[in-house]
Amino acid sequence: MKKAILYLNQFFGQIGGEDKADFEPVLEDKPIGSAGIFNGIAKNVKIEQTMICGDNFMASHTDEAIERCLKLLEGKKFDIFIAGPAFNAGRYGNACGQICKAVHEKFNVPVITSMNVENPGVEMFKRDMYIFKGGNRATAIKQDMTAMAAFADKIAGGEKLLPADMEGYFPRGIRHEVFLEDLGMEPVMACDRAVDMLLAKLKGEEYVTELPIPKQDLVPIAPAVKDIRKIKVGLVTSGGIVPRENPDRIESASATKWGKYNIAGLDKLPAPEFKTIHAGYDPEQADKNPNVVEPLDAIRALQKEGKLGEVDDFFYATVGTGTTQGEAARMGREIAADLRSRGVEAVILTST
């Protein structure tokens, strides 16, 4: 029987919620939480230890967190390292990716995690590890853990591994020579496959390329402002800062709405008139002083010092947790159009 170690964040490690997100790494000598699902599926490998680290600790002190996690693993016997599943949780996906990458580099064991396609961690880490295609929220935990367990079991049992799409993880950009009959498929010569694709393309039918070209959607860099003192600057935040009554009813997670709020004449964002409705971080500090998320006080100070000219009378806010990239892009386009209609020429966006 091979041994696996599971990595979980503070929430799935049963330590606590956002108020425990700074929890420092520990290694427990027992299976915790979803390790039970894994151990119920896998026959050749068992999770006997669980590592837990808070998502904020990993995000804000990455080097230290990784170093301490690796130190905890020194001298431990394990054959496979599992992290998550992280669903569409951005910080958790980042944590799973960081730790898996470091563990693989140091201990050279297979590392497996699971994330939703919308999780930025997929783009950051898919080349470095097996990232299974997971659900977008925690209700998918059983299904996602089962997929990882079945795959870990195959590795532990020395079984033949199939290409990414067939196993269910994100393609890693690694190309192997394979014989189609080994995959249980009808062998067809490459030139025949190419001509079939060309014919399908000419007929306007669906076909799947064997050589996908990855594309990264970068936007052209907007030219720098010549003199910031002569233009109007706009403020935007995805940290969920809104007037106390949340007049636009922006959702606390998976937001589809944004709002804009008047700050004319204010030299800072006052509490409790403004607060955060963001459900993805501990609101204590932001509620006490909203300027730690939307720094109007610092903006005004720079204006007084003559380092900044006009600032728009409105700031724009939404919530960036669980928000899909599609919704974020739509809201971004809407906010951009509104900013432009108000004569804004440059923007500062704060996110949490």
Added chain:
Amino acid sequence: MAKEIERSGLPITIMCNLTNIAKTVGSNRIVPTFSVPYPLGNPQASPEEEWAMRKHRVEVAVEALQTPIEEQTVFAVKK
């Protein structure tokens, strides 16, 4: 979101804690913040230190808007 605002032609500085994510998603001008729940706050520091940190980082963000760049850039801040 930052990307769509920039796509419309407006230069934008994104201030965030997970600068690697901002880079992966495609932001161009990036300034690191202090933490996730209080990007520009620090309850462990004195009010004066906290204020100096916030003002410094916002000033770097303003400066970034005036800085011509050739590629995605994470601007340096004092600790």
